[in-house]
Amino acid sequence: MGLLSKKDTKLITDPLADNNPITIQVLGICSALAITAELKASLVMGIAVLFVLGVGNVVISLMRNIIPSKIRIIVQLIVVASLVIIVDQVLKAYAYELSKTLSVFVGLIITNCIIMGRFEAFALGNGPWRSFLDGIGNALGYAVILVIVGFFRELLGSGTLFGIPVLGDAIEKTGVYSTGYENNGFMLMPPMALIIVGLLIWIQRSRNKNLIED
Amino acid sequence: MEKRTDKNVYTILFAIAMVFVVGSLLAYTASSLKPAITENERIEKQQNILYAMGFNENEENTIAFVSTDTVAGLFASIVKEQLVLEVQDGKLIKEQTREEYMAANNGQEPYLIDVKKQQAQAKQGNPRKLPLFVSEHDGETLYVAPIYGKGLWDAIWGFIAVDKDMIVRGTFFDHAGETPGLGANIKQRYFMDDFYGEHLLTSQGVFKGIAVAKGNNDPKNERKEDYKVDALAGATITGDGVSAMIKADLGLYVPFFQNLNK
Numbered sequence: 451m452g453l454l455s456k457k458d459t460k461l462i463t464d465p466l467a468d469n470n471p472i473t474i475q476v477l478g479i480c481s482a483l484a485i486t487a488e489l490k491a492s493l494v495m496g497i498a499v500l501f502v503l504g505v506g507n508v509v510i511s512l513m514r515n516i517i518p519s520k521i522r523i524i525v526q527l528i529v530v531a532s533l534v535i536i537v538d539q540v541l542k543a544y545a546y547e548l549s550k551t552l553s554v555f556v557g558l559i560i561t562n563c564i565i566m567g568r569f570e571a572f573a574l575g576n577g578p579w580r581s582f583l584d585g586i587g588n589a590l591g592y593a594v595i596l597v598i599v600g601f602f603r604e605l606l607g608s609g610t611l612f613g614i615p616v617l618g619d620a621i622e623k624t625g626v627y628s629t630g631y632e633n634n635g636f637m638l639m640p641p642m643a644l645i646i647v648g649l650l651i652w653i654q655r656s657r658n659k660n661l662i663e664d
Numbered sequence: 665m666e667k668r669t670d671k672n673v674y675t676i677l678f679a680i681a682m683v684f685v686v687g688s689l690l691a692y693t694a695s696s697l698k699p700a701i702t703e704n705e706r707i708e709k710q711q712n713i714l715y716a717m718g719f720n721e722n723e724e725n726t727i728a729f730v731s732t733d734t735v736a737g738l739f740a741s742i743v744k745e746q747l748v749l750e751v752q753d754g755k756l757i758k759e760q761t762r763e764e765y766m767a768a769n770n771g772q773e774p775y776l777i778d779v780k781k782q783q784a785q786a787k788q789g790n791p792r793k794l795p796l797f798v799s800e801h802d803g804e805t806l807y808v809a810p811i812y813g814k815g816l817w818d819a820i821w822g823f824i825a826v827d828k829d830m831i832v833r834g835t836f837f838d839h840a841g842e843t844p845g846l847g848a849n850i851k852q853r854y855f856m857d858d859f860y861g862e863h864l865l866t867s868q869g870v871f872k873g874i875a876v877a878k879g880n881n882d883p884k885n886e887r888k889e890d891y892k893v894d895a896l897a898g899a900t901i902t903g904d905g906v907s908a909m910i911k912a913d914l915g916l917y918v919p920f921f922q923n924l925n926k
Contacts, residue, residue, distance in 0.1 A: 487845025487898065495844075518675035519667075525682060532686050539693050543700035546708070554841045554848060604845075607897075613725065621883050638846065638898040 454583075461583040465591035468658060471564050472595040473651045478564035482596055482647060483640040485558065490612050492600030496593025498555050500586065501537070503565055506530050507585035510573040517574070526569045531560050564592055599646045607637030707732050709775060710739040716808050716823035716834040717742060717799045725853055745798040746774040749920055752791040756919040779812040779821070779913070794916055799825075806833055809917050813909025815902040817841045820850065822906075824914060830864040830921050831888075832874070837906065847902030858885045858893040864914060871918045873911035876903035 454462075471477045478499075485491045509529050510517075517525050538556050541549035559565065568588050573581040604610055609617040609626075618625015620633055636642055655661045668674060711729035714720070719738060721728040730738055748765040750758035765774050774795045786792035797808040805828065812821045818841035825834035837850040849855055862874050877892040878900070885893060895903045 485844045487843075491844035491848075516669065516678070518669045518678050520670070520675050521679060524679075528682060528686055532690060535690060536693050539697050539701070542704065543697040546704040554839075554844055557841060635897040 458580065458583055461580060462587035462590070465584075465587040466594060467591075467654075468661065470591045470595065470654070471567070471588045472592055472647060473654055474661065475567065477567040478562050478592050479644075479647070481558045481562050482592075482599060483643040485555070486596055486599040486643050487603050487607065487638045488613070489597065489600040489604045492596040493593070494551060495555050495558065496589070496596050498552060498559055499562065499564065499592055500589035502530065502534060502559050503568060503585040503589040504582055505585075506533055506565060507568060507573040507581040508578045509533070510569045511576060511578040511581035514574050514576075522574065523566070523570070526566055527560075530565050530569075534559050564588065595647065595650065598650065599643050602646055603637045603642060606634050607642075609633050706776065707735055710735050712823050712836045712838070713775065713797055713808050713810075714738060714742065715836045716825040717797075717801070717806055718825070718834050722853070727851070727853055727856075742799050742801060743775075743797050744800045747796040747798060748774050748777070749794040749796060749917070750791045751794060751916050751919065752786075754916075754919070756923065757791060759920075777810075779810050780819070783812060783913075792916065796917065796920065807917075807921075808834075809914060811909045811913035813905050813912065815839055815842045815850075815905040816847050816899075817843070820902065820905050820909065822909070824859075824910070826864065826914075826921075828921065828924055830871075830914075830918075832859045832862045832864065835859045839902070842899070842902050845898075846896065847899040849896050849899060850902055850906060855893075855896060861888045862893065863889045863891065864910075865918075865921075869922065871915050873907065873915065875907040875911075878903075 465471055469475065472479065472482055481495060485495050506529060510526060513525070513529075534556050538549060538553065541552060568585060572584045576584070601611070604612075605616070609615060609620055615625075617631070618627045620627050669678075708729075711732075714730055714735065715727075719730055719742065721730060729735070746762040746765075748760040748762075749756055750760075760768070762774055766772065775797065777793055777795045779795075782792050782794070795810060799806045799808065806825045807827070808823050808825045810821065810823050812819065814820060818839065820837065820839040820842065822835060822837040824832060827833055835856045837856055839848060839850060842848040842850065859874060864873060865871055872891040875892050876895045878895045880890075880892050880894045882890065882892070883894055
């Protein structure tokens with residue numbers, strides 16, 4: 451396996467399943483509830499977090515020996531906030547359309563506990579390369595859950611995927627709707643995201659009994 | 665032994681250095697990118713106004729503005745006049761043409777009037793400047809007014825195109841930070857398109873506005889004189905914000921349209 455050692459590979463694969471940030475570490479729940487009403491928003495958020503967590507973990511890891519422990523949380527917050535703001539400004543200047551799509555996520559990324567959680571738990575104690583892999587792995591694990599939740603909420607709540615109607619026309623009663631099926635508006639509400647995440651946790655733990663805490 | 669990084673002096677020096685470095689970095693980024701950002705915002709405003717007037721490159725379900733290369737030319741040829749109205753206590757006290765306004769305001773274009781600042785001015789009892797963009801196309805005259813209000817998290821705004829009887833002929837809504845998939849859907853075609861043909865005035869000429877209403881029982885939006893459009897599921901406060909800004913800001917233009925139809 452030339453590029454990644456076995457230990458390094460685990461940094462990426464673990465958060466995808468048995469150490470998933472959302473279902474196991476219970477980090478980043480807030481944004482998982484807030485923005486998963488649409489598949490597209492879920493995906494965009496996943497990619498944005500991938501970028502911020504990957505770069506942020508490296509920056510914190512490089513600074514890990516000089517950060518005063520008394521103010522380390524503030525330092526972490528400043529690093530992530532400045533990173534996100536700089537990216538947002540650059541996008542506004544050179545990719546305005548994209549920045550319009552992403553701007554609503556900026557606040558959500560800064561306050562996302564998954565970012566601070568990984569800085570604190572991993573980047574402060576590990577080298578840059580391993581921190582980078584940890585950031586990528588956790589962001590992917592986060593994105594996977596977001597996309598699954600977004601898929602079910604958009605499909606059952608609006609009858610669309612990526613904004614494209616897949617179940618027929620709800621108003622003209624074509625496709626599935628001709629059988630009397632209705633969109634479940636409740637799926638668009640944040641509580642339903644919590645229930646779907648709960649179901650995912652249930653499925654995951656029933657398949658792997660080691661994850662169940664006594 | 666105490667670690668070097670645990671000492672108070674080190675902590676304070678680190679904090680000062682960090683603030684200095686991060687502060688200058690952000691200030692440098694912001695000031696060096698400002699001209700490009702302002703230019704993008706100016707283009708977007710023209711695109712928004714043209715969108716409300718019905719000029720776009722939409723496909724079936726998507727929103728697409730006229731391209732950035734053509735927008736300036738189109739804006740100049742379609743927007744025949746940019747009026748600036750001044751209202752105070754519900755009365756129209758002044759009406760300026762674009763040339764008059766620009767001569768009095770160091771050449772600032774009326775479409776760059778900051779609606780938010782004007783709202784703050786009016787709150788202090790000053791007269792409020794209201795820009796109104798007049799387009800002529802296919803022998804028809806449309807009037808576009810900017811509106812500005814607040815949603816759940818942050819600002820929301822829009823441009824409403826009406827004909828001389830204040831019947832809506834086009835809308836564009838946008839927002840700074842509404843929840844994706846919920847309140848952010850005011851920027852979706854199916855929400856904006858619902859406003860088309862809605863009346864703002866009763867047959868007696870009383871201004872009613874358009875409310876974003878739940879339980880409207882009119883999902884296809886066939887009733888155009890009910891002063892209501894169908895609300896978005898899960899976005900009550902954003903929807904109320906849209907109703908409120910239409911009522912507050914468009915209401916100010918009523919005296920102008922009354923004069924127009926005299």
